[in-house]
Amino acid sequence: MLHGMQNSIGQIQSRAAATGTLLMSEALISSDTALMLQIDKAPDEMRAVLSALNVSVGSRFVFSGTRFDQPAISGYDDLMAQVTLAVGGSTDPATILAAIDGYFDAAPGGGGFIDNGYQGSQTGSNFALVDTDRKLGTDINAGSDQLRDALKGFAIISYASQNKGLGATTLRELTRAAGMTLVNSENQLTLAASAIGVQQESAGKLSTTNEAESSALKIARNALIAADPYESAAALKEVEANIETIYTLTARLSKLSLMDYL
Numbered sequence: 001m002l003h004g005m006q007n008s009i010g011q012i013q014s015r016a017a018a019t020g021t022l023l024m025s026e027a028l029i030s031s032d033t034a035l036m037l038q039i040d041k042a043p044d045e046m047r048a049v050l051s052a053l054n055v056s057v058g059s060r061f062v063f064s065g066t067r068f069d070q071p072a073i074s075g076y077d078d079l080m081a082q083v084t085l086a087v088g089g090s091t092d093p094a095t096i097l098a099a100i101d102g103y104f105d106a107a108p109g110g111g112g113f114i115d116n117g118y119q120g121s122q123t124g125s126n127f128a129l130v131d132t133d134r135k136l137g138t139d140i141n142a143g144s145d146q147l148r149d150a151l152k153g154f155a156i157i158s159y160a161s162q163n164k165g166l167g168a169t170t171l172r173e174l175t176r177a178a179g180m181t182l183v184n185s186e187n188q189l190t191l192a193a194s195a196i197g198v199q200q201e202s203a204g205k206l207s208t209t210n211e212a213e214s215s216a217l218k219i220a221r222n223a224l225i226a227a228d229p230y231e232s233a234a235a236l237k238e239v240e241a242n243i244e245t246i247y248t249l250t251a252r253l254s255k256l257s258l259m260d261y262l
Contacts, residue, residue: 004057005138006196009147011052013189016150019045020182023157027176032168035175039164042157042178047076049154053142063142064120072120072142073151079117080162083155086112091166093173100159104152113151118143138196146192153181 026038053063054071063072073079086103090096106112108122120141140146157178160171 004055005062005140006193008052008055008063009189009193009196012049012147012150013186013193015045015049016153016182016185016189019157020153020179020185023175023179024183025179027172027179032172035168035172036164039157039161039171039175042154042161043076046080046154046158049151050076050079053147053151061120063140063147065122065139065141065143067119067121070119072118074117074119076158080155080158082113082116083159084162087159091170093170093177096159096170096174097156097177100152100156104148104155113148114143140192140196144192146188149181149185149188153178153185156181 022038026035030038050073053073055062060068061071062068064070074082083100083103087096087099090099103112106114108114114122118141120143122143156174160166160174160178164171166174
């Protein structure tokens, strides 16, 4: 789970960095024709980001929180229809940007992205019990603040691609704003990746510890089997139970899936 999330965030961050810088540059120096060619690429970029956030690992959608049986975000067409509805036909770039900001930044219950675009759980965390007193996982999902700015940036330029009749000046301003939003989203994406990385490191350390304990228990088991069976029966049973516990914890670490173990 954690590995799949980290890969997806890495993909989004790479796209945000490359696309954001390019859009800011294009908005400043490109001809209208060249700018339109760049804007035309936006829907494919947006679809790739949505695909990364709807990734599933072991039939579980990892960015959906505890509602892991369904994709985290609605499809491209549905999401952009919601953005278009939020804009409401405005033609002024400042008004368009304010409407898109309002859609993505609306709190739960405000009728924005969290309520209608994000399909995962708004509460609850995707943690797994991996030891008697320890959980590993993350509360990051596709509705988290760390990811929404990147989505907003791609949505702005995608809206521009669907509304070329707005005029060159307005489209240029939307392109500039989209680029700046994407560039600024990198810090939040880095924070998300770092938080998941800490959990990955902890999972790796626990796996190493479990492997060492398992090896030691197997050695003890073999020694007991070689001894008098009547004298070692009770001790053997205890060792085998400990080995089984280690196997269980290792399986939990490999899956890090909440519902399998709660």
